[in-house]
Amino acid sequence: MTDTLFLTSDDVTGLATPAEYVAAVREGYRQRGEGAPAHPRQKFLRSDPGGMMTSYAALLPDTGAMGGYMYSAGFGAGDAWFMTPLFDAESGEPLALLDGASMNPFKTGAAGAVGVDALAREDAETLAVVGSGAQARGQVLATATVREFTDVRVYSQTRENRESFATEFDDRLEATVAAVDSSEAAVSGADVVITATTASEPVFDGDALDPGTHVTAMGQYHPGKRELDTTTIERATYVPDLRERVTYDAGSFLAALEDGVVTEDHVHAELGEVVADVEPGRTSDDEITVFDSGGTGIETVAAAYLLYERALEEDVGSTISFSPASEALTGRE
Template structure:
């Protein structure tokens, strides 16, 4: 039997700072840029009851870990559950099983922050956020560790939500954080734009982007849904988390591709290639850049392994046992 650590969401909630997540996720993407295996998510749908089962995975050799996410959303309970297995990349043995819900905004926010760090202008100090939910909060916490923002504007369609978001972060950050009443107002003069919404149609007009803006889009991963319009993709240097995902479930790229506005040659690079220095990132101050973040096993494994190590150090979690196949299949 092999002992494996089970970590509940409450076990890992306070184990790492946003900067900690950014550090390990950046290194995970560096490994991907140097050839580490990762695949886009697989999605399985059911109509009655309506729901989705999703899984994705990655191997991070330098970290010494591999694994990914499997989660269900919807179905009869109309809720979601996130399971995160982590394996030793040398022995293959299971190291940990995490209740991965609480880390989700942190690891996803960290991926967005890495995109900002390698693609946005170094002097960027004005940030626009479209969306006000848990993912938008995770994006802001992480992104604030890679740029010194002085002005943050948040827009979401519900005034109460954007006002609450602004009030919470205006106290937490050195920047002035304020709610605005339109996406146009958020984008005006913004150096960095983050979209973290459930919208199925573009949430701003690409003509409103000023030269030199960086955009991180992370709220959609469906071929027929998108947060960014065709104009944005046409104007931008486009960088997805995984090249394969850009033509699999990245609606923001796939719809312009179907329209003939762009070709697959317009996929500039994967994020990992930029992080690893295999491909250049931004090449001019006037360049508009896009990081399309749909979620991968890269940030999941990097974050989960960090939490596993820290939980071990703190004596957190519950030991459970797995039988290796050599025992379970033979009964020996």
């Protein structure tokens, strides 16, 4: 038997800062760029009752951890449930089991911030956010740790939501944060654009992007849905989280591929390859760059291990016991 740490969403809330999440996730992507294994999510769908079960994993040898996410959404409960198992990368023993719901916006936001840090101009000052939910909040909190923004504009379809978002973040950030009435008003003149929506169709016109803009798109991972139009993909140096995901569920890229405006060679590099300096990132101030973030086990394992270490330091959580196969698989009744 081995004791494994169990962490609830309440346990992990506040254990790490946005900057700490970003540092951990950046290190995870560096390892991926140097060959650490990770694969795109697998999705299992059911129509009656409607729902989806999803899983993905990664092994980060330098961190010393491996694991991933398994979560369900919909089905009879009509809700979502996130489980994050974490294992020791050398012994294989289970280290922790986390309720991954509350860390989700932070670890996903950290991946977006790593993309911004790797691809956006160093002098980026204006941030446009399309979306105002939990994921948009996570993106802004993390991205504000890698660039000194002076002006943040937020647009979402519901006026009350975008105005509430602007009020909240105007108090939390040093930048001036304002709600605007259209995605075009947000995107025009922006140095960095973040899309964090549930939209199935493009949320802005790619012709509205100024030269030198960086775009992080993280709201869709479905072959038939997209936040970015074909113009944005065609104009941009395109960097996904995982190259293998591009023809699997990166809807924006697949649409551009189907329209014939790009080929598969349009993929510049994976984010990890840029972080690890295996491939270059931005090469000019006029270049438009895109980070297509669909979610991977890389940021999940990196963030989960960070929280595991913090929980041990703070004496947070409880323990559950697991039996190794050598003990449990005895065949005895």
